[in-house]
Amino acid sequence: MGESSPQPLYRPRRSRLHDRVAPFTKFTVAATFIALAFLLPGPVAPLVIFLGLVVPMAALGKVFNDLCLFLLKGMAPFLFFLFVIYGFLIPVPQGKEILVLSIAINGEGLLTAWGIGTRVLVMMSVLATLLMTTQPSRLMDDLAHNGLHPYLCYMILAALTLIPRLRQRAASILDAQRSRGLETQGNLWVRIRALFPLLIPLLYATLADAEMRAAALDVRAFNATGARSRFTFQKEGRAEPLVRWICVAVVVFAAGGRLWLLLI
Numbered sequence: 001m002g003e004s005s006p007q008p009l010y011r012p013r014r015s016r017l018h019d020r021v022a023p024f025t026k027f028t029v030a031a032t033f034i035a036l037a038f039l040l041p042g043p044v045a046p047l048v049i050f051l052g053l054v055v056p057m058a059a060l061g062k063v064f065n066d067l068c069l070f071l072l073k074g075m076a077p078f079l080f081f082l083f084v085i086y087g088f089l090i091p092v093p094q095g096k097e098i099l100v101l102s103i104a105i106n107g108e109g110l111l112t113a114w115g116i117g118t119r120v121l122v123m124m125s126v127l128a129t130l131l132m133t134t135q136p137s138r139l140m141d142d143l144a145h146n147g148l149h150p151y152l153c154y155m156i157l158a159a160l161t162l163i164p165r166l167r168q169r170a171a172s173i174l175d176a177q178r179s180r181g182l183e184t185q186g187n188l189w190v191r192i193r194a195l196f197p198l199l200i201p202l203l204y205a206t207l208a209d210a211e212m213r214a215a216a217l218d219v220r221a222f223n224a225t226g227a228r229s230r231f232t233f234q235k236e237g238r239a240e241p242l243v244r245w246i247c248v249a250v251v252v253f254a255a256g257g258r259l260w261l262l263l264i
Contacts, residue, residue: 009070009131017061017133022236023142025244029057030130032247037122041261043111046118051059054125061133070128071121079117086113166206172203214248 012018033053034184037046058064086109130139140153177197185191 009128011063011066011132013062013133015060015062015133017057020237022240023134023145025136025214025236025240026130027033027139027143028244028247032251033126034123034249036254037119039258041258043115043118046122048116050118050122050123050125054122054129058129061129063129063132066132067125067128071125076123078120082117083110083113086110165209166202166247169205170198170202173205230252244255
């Protein structure tokens, strides 16, 4: 039985964001949110972008619960260690510490952690929302149609589907090795011994998959020059080109304002 095609984060839904907005427009809006999170000064701006723009976008795409679960699993440990490192492990400047239960906390470090954490939160949540509401193949096809080089499209698509493919293949190899009597549960030494019978088949399977994909690309004339035809055409609303130009103008204005603040 063949393996199903992995979809990294995509959640099939019936929503306006899934069906009525072109992938290139969603990509442009997501890139704008990320750029604004890093360009706008102050620690409050990224949080406002997250609560005022990203959360409504996820709700519009009916993936808010999935986004919360993704952030809880992926971002919560990162944010926890970020605040611990900047708040407790970095030396506190003299006279700038905050005493909580006789424990000196680095106040400036907490503000730095807040700025880094909220910006990374915006970036991860926007990208997750984009991928949850857009099939990777349709996104890459639309980006290629709008000028992105096919090599870059394939590299991005391969990166998006790499982890799910490896996870799916590792699970099948693990089941096969368990059926042959391999012990994978027990103490640390038992788990370490079980790594080699799992990693070696996974490595060979990954190399074979890469060779098969390279052959498939050659058969489909991936290196051919000239205009490329499309099998699917994404409909977009009349206002979407205007929305994309507005996004570009907002980013240019924010970048110019940030540069002006740095020069004065």
